[in-house]
Amino acid sequence: MNKKNPKGKLGKPKIRRIWRRNPVTKIKESGKIYKRKKWLNCSDDEEKELDLTKDLEKTYRYCPRCGAEMVEKDVDHKKRKVCPVCKFIFYHNPVPAAGVVIEKEGKILLVKRKYEPYKADWCLPAGFMEYDESPEQCAIRETKEELNLKVKLTGLFGVYSGKDDPRTHAVLVMYWAEVIGGKPKPGDDAEEIRYFGKNEVPDNIAFLAHRQIIKEFFEIKLAESNE
Numbered sequence: 001m002n003k004k005n006p007k008g009k010l011g012k013p014k015i016r017r018i019w020r021r022n023p024v025t026k027i028k029e030s031g032k033i034y035k036r037k038k039w040l041n042c043s044d045d046e047e048k049e050l051d052l053t054k055d056l057e058k059t060y061r062y063c064p065r066c067g068a069e070m071v072e073k074d075v076d077h078k079k080r081k082v083c084p085v086c087k088f089i090f091y092h093n094p095v096p097a098a099g100v101v102i103e104k105e106g107k108i109l110l111v112k113r114k115y116e117p118y119k120a121d122w123c124l125p126a127g128f129m130e131y132d133e134s135p136e137q138c139a140i141r142e143t144k145e146e147l148n149l150k151v152k153l154t155g156l157f158g159v160y161s162g163k164d165d166p167r168t169h170a171v172l173v174m175y176w177a178e179v180i181g182g183k184p185k186p187g188d189d190a191e192e193i194r195y196f197g198k199n200e201v202p203d204n205i206a207f208l209a210h211r212q213i214i215k216e217f218f219e220i221k222l223a224e225s226n227e
């Protein structure tokens with residue numbers, strides 16, 4: 001029996017610094033309100049957005065399947081978060097996305113983003129794949145949702161790695177597409193739609209991969225005009 005705790009009573013539990021009640025997230029089902037106090041060692045700025053791109057520390061802390069605290073383990077030659085209870089392994093994979101390059105008289109169609117990340121910047125029509133989709137289906141659906149345009153894919157433009165999206169790393173599959181129906185109208189995530197010529201492309205292009213695609217598009221157009 002030690003001096004600090006002469007009666008052998010259990011001390012106060014240590015303050016856990018994971019969640020505290022505060023008006024940030026209201027859970028609809030239970031009506032409870034939560035705010036994340038600290039996400040391990042990241043700053044308040046980083047806390048605003050759940051950033052899965054940096055390191056393992058900032059990914060899941062609790063098993064998304066059973067809720068137990070995850071531990072780091074070497075699995076398949078890499079440190080991964082593993083659930084000691086249900087053995088769930090969190091493979092931190094990039095997320096596939098697909099989009100389209102639509103051309104009209106040598107111009108390329110771009111979309112002004114309505115939401116973060118990169119709100120009000122321009123990008124190509126593209127989006128993340130649903131679990132039950134193929135990349136082709138995803139590209140066609142995203143074009144319909146964002147532009148109200150029905151398209152036919154006419155070929156593969158290229159495959160790109162997207163590492164500057166704060167939500168996740170992406171693998172972007174881009175197709176050439178031809179409009180076969182519908183009138184362009186900004187949809188779900190779009191504020192404005194416009195075709196841009198080589199010298200009209202705005203500076204604020206949302207993603208590095210999209211900048212690369214636009215650059216390649218005009219290089220292809222230039223090569224074609226020189227043929």
Ligand SMILES: [Zn+2]
Pocket residue numbers: 063064065066067068083084085086087088
């Ligand atoms: Zn688990």
